[in-house]
Amino acid sequence: MKVLAEVRRGLRAGALRAALLLLPLCVCAAQEPDSNNEQRTTNNETASDQLSPAARRAYTELLKLRTGTAQALARTELRQQPGSPGALLVAEGAGFAELVISQDASRYQTIIDQQDAALAALDAQPRTALRDYVRGEIRLHQAVAQVMFGHELQGAWSLRQAYLQVQQNARRWPGYLPTVKTLGLCEFLIGSVPEGYRWFLNLLGLPGNTEAGLQHLRTAAQRPHDFQPEAQILVALIRQTYYGADEEAAALVARLSREQPDNLLFSYLGMSVQKKLHHADQALAYYRNQPTGPTYVPVAYLHHMAADLLLYQGQYTASERANQQFLSEYRGVHYRKDAWFKLYLAYWLSGDAAQAERSRQQISKGGDTTVEEDRYAQRFVDDRVPLSxxxxxxxxxxxxxxxxxxxxxxxxxxxxxxxxxxxxxxxxxxxxxxxxxxxxxxxxxxxxxxxxxxxxxxxxxxxxxxxxxxxxxxxxxxxxxxxxxxxxxxxxxxxxxxxxxxxxxxxxxxxxxx
Known part of the structure; x- marks a missing residue:
């Protein structure tokens, strides 16, 4: 199923990785609640179409990647209001976040089962715009997890079901901005799949459209709702990755980081955006100032990015330490070849031929070649062409x-x-x-x-x-x-x-x- 492999590569490639690996899994960017926004209704929404104050607080913790705290708050809400759509989304999103960030395949089936249970609980609830939105989000999460972890036929079917759900939601609840956001994301990502694979997506009934998708995302980004900041981030990252709007993304992430210095996701995004801008000094500043503590989910990939940045600066020993930390903490199969290749470069450029050779030999011993960086590392080994x-x-x-x-x-x-x-x-x-x-x-x-x-x-x-x-x-x-x-x-x-x-x-x- 080469087309699903391409979708999987797309979920992992480029600067948009930050949006695809982190934003969809914590589908929120709600700010701390206050007396004004708790009573807010927009676009003819009723109170049932918005997050409850408790769910909004849980979402805030999830967005900061404090997944344990988010789950605890969500469970409390579910005990008080069984079937609460917002609480179900937080509880599911926290587990999904940990799975996608850690890439720990041993947790995959548990998360899939939790998603199925959340969908069943939602089916028992009265139909509202928020309930239908959450159903679509969880189905999309499940599709992403299945494709990411190699269950491509299941992922293809789940992706189709998720997209159909989102389209149906848009027809049933026209103008509901959270759904407009997700519809735009689906349209854009599917529309950016290479032409050689369009036939398969058309066969599944997945007609992507990058321009329509971006316009829907802009609509969701320009008007207030619980998920507006997420839509703003998605627009900024897409425009940076595909349209060269670099400073727009940098300005947005800088503002968000100033407003929430305890938000680990925003540190990740700031680091990723500045790395894409070739601003190594600024990217490392985000890394060094990131919030830390036992309440945050560990993000090993931050150390891999830092290793690259230190390599750019010629700080070879520090780069080696960062990549070794990444390899020791990370549970996935992706970026391992790239990490060993960067270790090879650090040792080779610093004159340690023996360690460089040991690192080169490790490139072929594990990992995967789904990610372009890993394919490049494996090709370096296979071609046997010495570097200049x-x-x-x-x-x-x-x-x-x-x-x-x-x-x-x-x-x-x-x-x-x-x-x-x-x-x-x-x-x-x-x-x-x-x-x-x-x-x-x-x-x-x-x-x-x-x-x-x-x-x-x-x-x-x-x-x-x-x-x-x-x-x-x-x-x-x-x-x-x-x-x-x-x-x-x-x-x-x-x-x-x-x-x-x-x-x-x-x-x-x-x-x-x-």
Whole structure:
């Protein structure tokens, strides 16, 4: 079921990972209740269409990733009001959050059973907009869990059921903004699946539409309701990932973090957004200032992100410690190959050849290749092509936003007749990325073009990424015809390490040009 594998990759890929792994599992962003918002009704909602004050407090704890506290509050609410939709959503969401964050497969069946029990409890409740919304959310969570943990046929059916439920909710409760939010998320994510797999999703009755999805999300983000901040975050992250609206996402997450410094999810999002922006210093500041304590669910992936950021800065020993902590705490199979590859880089660049070789050998011994980073690490082992120190250091510096030092490092690279083709293609691509980061767009265009011309049909990501970036440059300059040609060119390349994410971004960009 290759299409479900693509959906699974999409659930794990790129900067949108923060939204997909964390936001849907705690489908809320409610603020602390006060005397005004407890009495609020909007869009002709009744009190039964909103979270109760107790459920809102539980949601606040869940959003902060204090899952134990959230579950305790939800259980208290359920004892007092059996079948409370908001409390059922918190109780289910807390377990789902822990499953998705820990990636602990031993907990999978327990969570699925809890979701089934929550759905059965909801079926016994009177129909309200909130009750139907919660049913749709839990079905969507179940689909995500099944696809993530490899139960792809079950996941496909659950995804179809969830989407049909959300569509039915939108018809039955028109204008109910929480449902508009979820409808928009489903439409956008399904619409961004590569064209080669559209037939399968159409067969399931899952017609995605990125533009319609984004518009629904914007509607839910612009008007007040219990879940408005979640919709705002989703819009910001989607626009950053697919439309280059970087500062918009950074500003929103910075504001949320200031308002709730004890919110671990917001620290995660701030770190992820700043890492995507190539602001290593700012991303590490979120990491170092994250709230800690026994009430928070452990998020091992934070240490893996920190290891990358420290590697960008050349702090090799600190990067090694962070990735070793990630590997010791993490229970999943994803990002393990990438962690061992980054350990290899840290040891190799610091001159410890023996530890570097031990790390290289570990890459093939465990983990999975669903995630693009893991596929890249495994390909490094399989291809047996030695890395260039200047190119590797320059790549890391560029990823951290250290563009001028990267250009100086690239000047150390000297191609000879024995230089592998991959290195000869990477050098102009890295120069283009550095110049692009410095907003020297004429130089960036020149080197992206050189990379594309020299690449031909070579099976590396440098040419398709160059075409994608040229498309963005032309789009920003208002050159729509040229942008369209470059985005189509990015889609035209065959298999390469980052084809899934590159194709998804190019597809969304093309849709935005219409």
């Amino acid at each position: 120190r200047p190119l590797t250091r320059a790549r890391l510096q560029i990823d951290g936003g250290y563009y001028r030092p990267a250009l100086a490092t690239l000047d150390e690279f000297r191609a000879t007749g024995a230089t592998p083709l991959r290195d000869r293609l990477e050098e102009p691509y890295r120069r283009a990325r550095a110049y692009h980061g410095l907003q020297r767009l004429d130089s960036a265009r020149l080197y992206y073009g050189r990379c594309i011309t020299a690449s031909g049909t070579a099976p590396y990501y440098f040419a398709p990424q160059s075409a994608l970036q040229l498309g963005y440059i032309c789009q920003e300059a208002g050159q729509k015809a040229q942008a369209k040609a470059y985005f189509q060119q990015a889609l035209s390349y065959g298999k390469h390490e980052y084809k899934t994410s590159t194709d998804a971004k190019a597809k969304v960009a093309l849709a935005s040009l219409k």
